[in-house]
Amino acid sequence: MLQRRIRLPDDKIPTQWLNLAPYLKNPPAPYLDPATYQPASPEQMAVIFPMGLLQQEMSADPWIDIPEPILDIYSMYRPTPLHRAYGLEKALGTPAKIYYKNESVSPPGSHKTNTAVAQAYYNKMEGVTRLSTETGAGQWGSALSFACKLFDLACTVYMVKVSYHQKPYRKSMINVWGAEIFPSPSDKTNAGRAILEQYPDTPGSLGIAISEAVEDAATHDDTKYSLGSVLNHVLLHQTIIGLEAKKQFDMIGESPDVVIGCVGGGSNFAGLAFPYAVDKISGKELKIIGIEPTACPTMTKGEFRYDFGDTAKMTPLIKMHTLGHDFVPPGIHAGGLRYHGLAPLLSCAIDEGLIDAIAVVQNDVFKSAVLFAQTEGIIPAPETSHAICGAIREALRAKEEGKEKTILFNFSGHGHFDMSAYDNYLAGNLIDYEYPEEKVRESLARLPKIG
């Protein structure tokens, strides 16, 4: 019988996270104070982040222990299964072997849970009682609500307005886990009110929602801010994905030739890819590919330079691939990929030639998603479907070339709360947004010139 799932034994779960920074030739540049453009001090950062996470953010250690209470929560759903996509392979008629790491099995339904649990834990340890955050399509907001409930923290979520209305049941889910949620821009913050006044019809963006959540944390003593991607500590927490995958491949005596993930801020991709990037740095031949939407092509069209993490310029400046902090991407269904910036660690890895990038259009993405659902069963999130689209391209290339190749991608989350997107796709209503070149050029032109 076919072995469709490779399940790692409980006692083989990784007990350390992997930090890519010490393996890079040029680790990320320091964060800069948004007022002075000078390096931000830990004290400044500590207004919105707990020290435990800031230490990880700055760490030069290659391995960081996962605390026992976090491993305990992880054990509710981890280790996650590695699947062999026999059904998809057959439908494609490819000689390639396709594997996917299934992060959709966590209760909130995505990889986001891995860092949500860790962030809730470190905040709890330092006496924080409430977390504020932004969310795009809702995967992150759900995950943090779930984690906060388990650690008895209050939670406030600012959800990008277009997604809030596209995916009403994410709000219900977040409410069930006891958190409060507002469509962003909202009238709850100065940042939100200012944007609503200037652009009352804005669909919102992750950049705007981050401004609101950061302001909320900065103006309340009991509250810290929590980010679902981009930052070093977030990517660190996600590396358990790739570390598990490597052990699972060891169990079956195989190893991937191509590693693929979708990229918004970059954390699910980095989580799978960084343990493999370390092998690549050590000389292993390996292709690592990030897939992004043409509507928000941060990796393929963004510039690698200092920019703000949010629209209202409240966060420190980060050296990263960016399309400009006031760029508002078209309202594609993959709301989790609508971010103007990119994780600095991932930006550095691209800069050092470790990682390739491809941009794809919505209709190709949903075509891939439906084929996957009909052959492998699980209905993927629109974000995840970008990775599937990339994996299918690689598998078809292998077929053309007549090459046996092993492809691994990250199945970052299910699409149970994204069904309206499928309705739109099946009705033929999805727009294939091209690269919004002029808007990006204008947005980049407004950036401060630093370094």
Added chain:
Amino acid sequence: MLQRRIRLPDDKIPTQWLNLAPYLKNPPAPYLDPATYQPASPEQMAVIFPMGLLQQEMSADPWIDIPEPILDIYSMYRPTPLHRAYGLEKALGTPAKIYYKNESVSPPGSHKTNTAVAQAYYNKMEGVTRLSTETGAGQWGSALSFACKLFDLACTVYMVKVSYHQKPYRKSMINVWGAEIFPSPSDKTNAGRAILEQYPDTPGSLGIAISEAVEDAATHDDTKYSLGSVLNHVLLHQTIIGLEAKKQFDMIGESPDVVIGCVGGGSNFAGLAFPYAVDKISGKELKIIGIEPTACPTMTKGEFRYDFGDTAKMTPLIKMHTLGHDFVPPGIHAGGLRYHGLAPLLSCAIDEGLIDAIAVVQNDVFKSAVLFAQTEGIIPAPETSHAICGAIREALRAKEEGKEKTILFNFSGHGHFDMSAYDNYLAGNLIDYEYPEEKVRESLARLPKIG
């Protein structure tokens, strides 16, 4: 560290289903022809069912082999995990140990997949090219669409109208898997048209939707009918749940004192309970409890007698617990439990004193659901939440009595497509329907007097 999940190794998956019939003192009475009230012949039944399933329906063998192609599809998500509900136990402060078998991990999200795959397989083997079916809340329609796609069968789903509108994304899911779906009563069948003419505003019922699906199959040569619960072969396929659970308890050297499930037609409950019922027949002390809604109290208020399986009296007559085939239950959110009848095997088991039954109201059910989601993470389907409600009552009783007791319940499915029900509950809008005594009495009075 706590062991929250007990995972059965792949090579320990049961390879046979368990048939309860030969263990009963009085196995189910024969099905009767709806026109003559004489025992229905296999030839009559073969108009809508394939022979492979009819043989299982009539079988007196205690064990039936699971064909390899079914085991192969099962391996996409089985064995399913057994969870220890440490979070829920702590919240309740109970000395009881609470375990749940997690059937929500199948791609369609519930136990229904176990029989959907088997039914699609046996139909495919006999050259059928399309299946028609009914669905309540949509769990079954999703599962059959998924299974039909994997075996390259067309699929037509009649979904109870009230649920069709409450849960629009079940339709999307069914469409993604390539099936067609109509709200029932529809204008596609004589049965549907007749009911629409008489009751244009009816919320629909499982009984009506079954009439439509049976008519569709009976009037198309290439099409057979597929039922998601009630029948012996359906319950048979579900016994893999309890068989796996027993092996998982063996792994940890424990055994349940109480086994609980929610009951609509009875298949998820029977799937978990029947392997334990066999132990009880052999003398093991064990409580087995089915939980049903007060709005549709088939076990606690129904009569054990012959009735039709559907509203339009097209199916054979079945001796079972029934509220009357034209009883239309109030539109509770647990659409999967809105069935007037009960599996004949389960009816017999109740009659022989093997099984106890309790009816609960919606608000208690959703209170239990939210507590579960906030402590164990997974958001349960409204149907499943009846089982949780029952398990919580047992756990609180154990607390009162100061007894250490091991409780097992079936987590039959997740509630990702039922979030509007949670919205209604959290907004305080759910009605606690009492036993609709008069309607049931009237409906029962209209039944044919047989035997």
